[in-house]
Amino acid sequence: MKPAPFEYLAPGSREEALEALRRFGSDGKLLAGGQSLVPLLAMRVARPSVIIDLNRIPDLAFVKPSRGGLAIGAMTRQRAAEQDPVIAARAPLLREALRWIGHPQIRNRGTVGGSLAHADPSAELPAVAAILGARFVLASGRGERIVDAESFFTGYLTTTIEPDELLTEVRLPPQPPDAGWAFTEVARRHGDFALVGVAVLLHCGDDRRCAEARLAFIGVGPGPVRVRDAESALVGRRITHAATAEVERIVASALDPEGDIHASADYRRHVAGVLAARAVTQAAGRVRMRA
Amino acid sequence: MKPTQKSPRTSKPARRARRRTPAAAGATRALVPVTESTVHLHVNGIEVTRTVEVRRTLADFLREDVGLTGTHLGCEHGVCGACTVLLDGQPVRSCLMFAVQAGGSEITTVEALGQIDALSPLQQAFRDHHALQCGFCTPGFLMSAHALLRDQPNPSDEQIREVLGGHLCRCTGYQSILEAVRAASLGSGGA
Numbered sequence: 001m002k003p004a005p006f007e008y009l010a011p012g013s014r015e016e017a018l019e020a021l022r023r024f025g026s027d028g029k030l031l032a033g034g035q036s037l038v039p040l041l042a043m044r045v046a047r048p049s050v051i052i053d054l055n056r057i058p059d060l061a062f063v064k065p066s067r068g069g070l071a072i073g074a075m076t077r078q079r080a081a082e083q084d085p086v087i088a089a090r091a092p093l094l095r096e097a098l099r100w101i102g103h104p105q106i107r108n109r110g111t112v113g114g115s116l117a118h119a120d121p122s123a124e125l126p127a128v129a130a131i132l133g134a135r136f137v138l139a140s141g142r143g144e145r146i147v148d149a150e151s152f153f154t155g156y157l158t159t160t161i162e163p164d165e166l167l168t169e170v171r172l173p174p175q176p177p178d179a180g181w182a183f184t185e186v187a188r189r190h191g192d193f194a195l196v197g198v199a200v201l202l203h204c205g206d207d208r209r210c211a212e213a214r215l216a217f218i219g220v221g222p223g224p225v226r227v228r229d230a231e232s233a234l235v236g237r238r239i240t241h242a243a244t245a246e247v248e249r250i251v252a253s254a255l256d257p258e259g260d261i262h263a264s265a266d267y268r269r270h271v272a273g274v275l276a277a278r279a280v281t282q283a284a285g286r287v288r289m290r291a
Numbered sequence: 292m293k294p295t296q297k298s299p300r301t302s303k304p305a306r307r308a309r310r311r312t313p314a315a316a317g318a319t320r321a322l323v324p325v326t327e328s329t330v331h332l333h334v335n336g337i338e339v340t341r342t343v344e345v346r347r348t349l350a351d352f353l354r355e356d357v358g359l360t361g362t363h364l365g366c367e368h369g370v371c372g373a374c375t376v377l378l379d380g381q382p383v384r385s386c387l388m389f390a391v392q393a394g395g396s397e398i399t400t401v402e403a404l405g406q407i408d409a410l411s412p413l414q415q416a417f418r419d420h421h422a423l424q425c426g427f428c429t430p431g432f433l434m435s436a437h438a439l440l441r442d443q444p445n446p447s448d449e450q451i452r453e454v455l456g457g458h459l460c461r462c463t464g465y466q467s468i469l470e471a472v473r474a475a476s477l478g479s480g481g482a
Contacts, residue, residue, distance in 0.1 A: 001367035001368065002348075002367075002479070003346045003348075004346075005326060005344070005346055007390060008323035008324060008325055008326070008346075008391075009322060009323065010391075020322055023322070024324065034388060034389075035369060035384075038348075038386075038389075041346075042367055042368050050324050051345075053391075102457075103453075103454075105375055105382045105383055105384060105435060105454075105457040106384070106457065108382060109376075109378075109383050109388070110328055149426075191456055191457065234353070244413045264349055268413075272327075
C-alpha cells in the first residue's frame with residue numbers, strides 16, 4: 001500500500017501549472033485534494049510518472065458572487081465551500097450535496113474541482129453540476145474555453161479536460177430563490193460511496209403546478225444521469241402522492257444501472273425510484289415554504 | 292511559536308537523490324520534477340527538516356522519519372481514520388497526503404495532547420468512559436474530537452457523530468466514544 005515511485009512538481013502559479021501541463025501533461029496527473037487520487041496511487045491502480053501538485057497555487061481557491069450566481073475556484077476545499085455563506089445563499093443544493101461527501105476530515109482536503117474533474121460515477125457534485133447548469137472554465141497554454149456540464153462529463157471517470165488543460169473554476173448560475181431543491185443518497189454507511197443518489201430542482205408557478213423539474217442520479221450510470229421522462233411527467237402538475245408515485249415508476253424503469261458486489265442492478269433501480277419520490281416531495285416542500 | 296530546539300530523533304540517512312530540488316530557487320525551480328525533496332515543517336511545535344522521497348506519505352513520514360509512532364496506520368487508503376492528524380489545526384488523513392505537501396505547515400499529532408501521567412481532559416474522558424479497548428483507532432478519534440471541542444466547546448450529539456463518523460473502531464461499538472467526547476465537552480470546555 002505504498003505508491004509506486006513518481007516524479008513530483010508543485011507549480012506556484014497558474015502559469016507555471018499550465019507550462020508543467022504542456023511539458024508533462026500527457027504522462028502526468030494533477031493532484032488536487034488527493035482524497036481519491038492518493039488511494040488509487042496507494043493501491044497502484046494509478047501509476048502516473050509525474051504528479052503535478054496544485055496545492056501551492058494560491059489563487060485557485062475562492063468563492064465569488066458572479067452575475068447573480070457563483071464562481072468557485074477549483075481548489076476550494078469542500079469543507080470551506082460547505083461553510084461558505086455565499087454558497088448557502090445562492091446554491092443551497094450545492095451546500096446540501098457537499099455534506100454527503102465522505103466525512104469532515106475528507107472534506108478538509110478534498111476540493112470542489114477535484115471531485116468534478118475525477119468524475120466518479122457515485123460522486124455527489126457531478127449531479128449538482130448537471131442540474132444547476134454549471135459551466136467549467138478550462139485553461140491551457142492555448143487559451144481558455146468554457147464548457148457546460150453536458151459536454152464536460154463524457155463517461156466513466158472521464159471528462160472533456162485535455163491532457164494540457166487545467167480546470168480553474170466552476171460557474172453556477174443563480175439557483176432561483178423560489179425553486180425547491182433536494183439531495184439525498186443511500187450508502188452502506190454514511191460517507192461510503194453512494195449506491196444511488198439523486199439531486200432535484202423544481203420550479204413551480206403561483207398555482208403550485210410544476211413549471212420545470214430536473215432530476216440527476218448518481219451511481220446508476222457512467223456519469224450523472226438525467227431522467228427526462230420523469231422530469232416532463234411532473235410539468236404542469238401539482239406535486240401530489242400520485243405525481244411522485246409516477247416519478248418513482250418512471251425512474252425505476254428508465255434507469256439501466258450495473259450491479260456489483262455492493263448492490264444488484266434491480267436493487268439500484270428500486271432505490272433510485274424510492275429516492276426520486278422522496279427527493280421530489282422534499283423539494284416541493286421547500287417550494288411551498290418560499291411561496 | 293518558533294522553537295529553537297530540534298527534534299532529538301533523527302532519520303535514517305536519506306537515500307541518494309536521483310534528482311533533488313535545486314538549492315537555488317529560481318523561476319523554473321517548481322517546474323523541475325523531483326523524486327526527493329527537503330521538507331521543512333513544524334511537528335507539535337518543533338521544527339523538523341528532512342529529505343524524503345516525494346512518494347513518502349505524511350503518515351509514514353511522522354512514524355518512520357520523525358519517530359512519532361502515536362499516529363497509527365490502519366487501512367492506508369483514507370477509510371479508517373486512524374492516521375488522522377491536524378494540518379494547520381484541521382483534522383486530515385495523514386495517509387492521503389505526501390510529506391512534501393506538508394512543507395511550511397504545522398502538524399499536530401496525538402503526542403501533543405497529553406502525557407502518560409498527565410492525560411488531557413479528552414484523553415481522561417476516553418479512559419473514564421471505556422472509549423477504547425485495543426486502542427489502535429484511538430489516536431485518530433482523539434485528534435478529530437480535539438479539533439471539534441476546540442472549535443465547538445459544547446457540540447450537539449449530531450455534531451459529535453458527524454466527526455466520529457470519519458473513524459472506524461472495531462472494539463467499542465462507538466457509544467462509549469460518543470459519551471467520552473460528550474463528557475469532555477462539559478465543564479472542562481474541551482481538551
